[in-house]
Amino acid sequence: MDKLFPKYYPLVDIGEGIKMPMFPTDHAKVIRTKCKYYLSETPIHTYRLFANGKADDEEFDVCCPYCHSVMSPISIYADVKVTTYVCEQCMFKTINKKEN
Numbered sequence: 001m002d003k004l005f006p007k008y009y010p011l012v013d014i015g016e017g018i019k020m021p022m023f024p025t026d027h028a029k030v031i032r033t034k035c036k037y038y039l040s041e042t043p044i045h046t047y048r049l050f051a052n053g054k055a056d057d058e059e060f061d062v063c064c065p066y067c068h069s070v071m072s073p074i075s076i077y078a079d080v081k082v083t084t085y086v087c088e089q090c091m092f093k094t095i096n097k098k099e100n
Protein backbone atom coordinates (compact mmCIF):
# COMPACT_ATOMS: atom_id res chain seq x y z
CA MET A 1 0.00 0.00 0.00
CA ASP A 2 1.20 3.47 -0.79
CA LYS A 3 2.25 5.59 2.07
CA LEU A 4 -0.13 8.52 1.89
CA PHE A 5 0.67 10.51 5.00
CA PRO A 6 2.37 12.61 5.96
CA LYS A 7 2.99 14.59 2.83
CA TYR A 8 4.98 17.79 3.04
CA TYR A 9 4.34 20.90 0.99
CA PRO A 10 7.01 23.59 0.80
CA LEU A 11 5.42 27.04 1.01
CA VAL A 12 6.43 29.77 -1.39
CA ASP A 13 5.63 33.42 -0.89
CA ILE A 14 3.64 34.73 -3.85
CA GLY A 15 3.18 38.25 -2.51
CA GLU A 16 0.44 40.16 -0.66
CA GLY A 17 0.98 37.99 2.39
CA ILE A 18 -0.05 34.79 0.64
CA LYS A 19 1.88 31.55 0.71
CA MET A 20 1.26 28.89 -1.90
CA PRO A 21 2.13 25.21 -1.45
CA MET A 22 4.44 23.63 -4.03
CA PHE A 23 4.65 20.01 -5.13
CA PRO A 24 4.42 17.61 -2.21
CA THR A 25 7.22 15.40 -1.04
CA ASP A 26 7.48 12.77 1.65
CA HIS A 27 11.15 13.49 2.32
CA ALA A 28 10.76 15.02 5.73
CA LYS A 29 14.49 15.41 6.25
CA VAL A 30 15.05 17.37 3.04
CA ILE A 31 12.15 19.67 3.66
CA ARG A 32 13.14 20.30 7.26
CA THR A 33 16.56 21.53 6.29
CA LYS A 34 15.66 23.39 3.09
CA CYS A 35 12.35 25.09 3.74
CA LYS A 36 11.51 27.85 6.13
CA TYR A 37 7.80 27.19 5.91
CA TYR A 38 6.02 24.03 5.03
CA LEU A 39 2.76 22.22 5.58
CA SER A 40 2.32 18.67 6.61
CA GLU A 41 -0.87 17.10 5.36
CA THR A 42 -3.02 15.07 7.68
CA PRO A 43 -6.27 13.36 6.69
CA ILE A 44 -9.49 15.24 5.97
CA HIS A 45 -8.00 18.35 4.41
CA THR A 46 -6.16 19.67 7.39
CA TYR A 47 -2.60 20.94 7.20
CA ARG A 48 -0.23 21.59 10.00
CA LEU A 49 2.04 24.57 9.55
CA PHE A 50 5.71 24.16 10.35
CA ALA A 51 8.10 27.07 10.46
CA ASN A 52 11.82 27.15 10.98
CA GLY A 53 12.46 30.29 12.95
CA LYS A 54 9.13 31.95 12.32
CA ALA A 55 8.56 35.30 13.96
CA ASP A 56 5.58 34.91 16.26
CA ASP A 57 3.70 37.90 15.00
CA GLU A 58 4.24 37.27 11.33
CA GLU A 59 0.91 36.86 9.62
CA PHE A 60 0.10 35.42 6.23
CA ASP A 61 -2.56 33.45 4.44
CA VAL A 62 -1.94 29.90 3.31
CA CYS A 63 -3.61 28.44 0.24
CA CYS A 64 -4.95 24.93 -0.16
CA PRO A 65 -2.65 22.60 -2.16
CA TYR A 66 -5.66 21.23 -4.06
CA CYS A 67 -8.03 24.07 -4.85
CA HIS A 68 -5.82 27.08 -4.01
CA SER A 69 -8.46 28.70 -1.81
CA VAL A 70 -7.21 30.56 1.22
CA MET A 71 -7.61 28.25 4.19
CA SER A 72 -8.89 28.96 7.70
CA PRO A 73 -6.26 28.80 10.41
CA ILE A 74 -6.94 27.08 13.70
CA SER A 75 -4.48 27.66 16.51
CA ILE A 76 -4.01 25.00 19.10
CA TYR A 77 -2.09 25.85 22.23
CA ALA A 78 -0.24 22.93 23.70
CA ASP A 79 3.37 23.16 24.91
CA VAL A 80 4.02 25.14 21.77
CA LYS A 81 1.58 26.96 19.56
CA VAL A 82 0.52 24.77 16.68
CA THR A 83 -1.29 26.26 13.74
CA THR A 84 -3.41 24.00 11.61
CA TYR A 85 -5.21 25.02 8.44
CA VAL A 86 -8.46 23.60 7.20
CA CYS A 87 -9.69 23.94 3.65
CA GLU A 88 -13.41 24.49 3.91
CA GLN A 89 -13.84 24.22 0.14
CA CYS A 90 -12.35 20.72 -0.05
CA MET A 91 -14.03 19.65 3.16
CA PHE A 92 -17.38 20.72 1.74
CA LYS A 93 -16.73 18.80 -1.49
CA THR A 94 -15.81 15.67 0.46
CA ILE A 95 -18.95 15.87 2.55
CA ASN A 96 -21.10 16.35 -0.56
CA LYS A 97 -19.49 13.37 -2.24
CA LYS A 98 -20.28 11.13 0.70
CA GLU A 99 -23.93 12.17 0.66
CA ASN A 100 -24.40 11.44 -3.03
Ligand SMILES: [Zn+2]
Pocket residue numbers: 064065066067068069087088089090091
Ligand atom coordinates in the same frame (compact mmCIF):
# COMPACT_ATOMS: atom_id res chain seq x y z
ZN1 LIG B 1 -9.02 23.06 -0.97
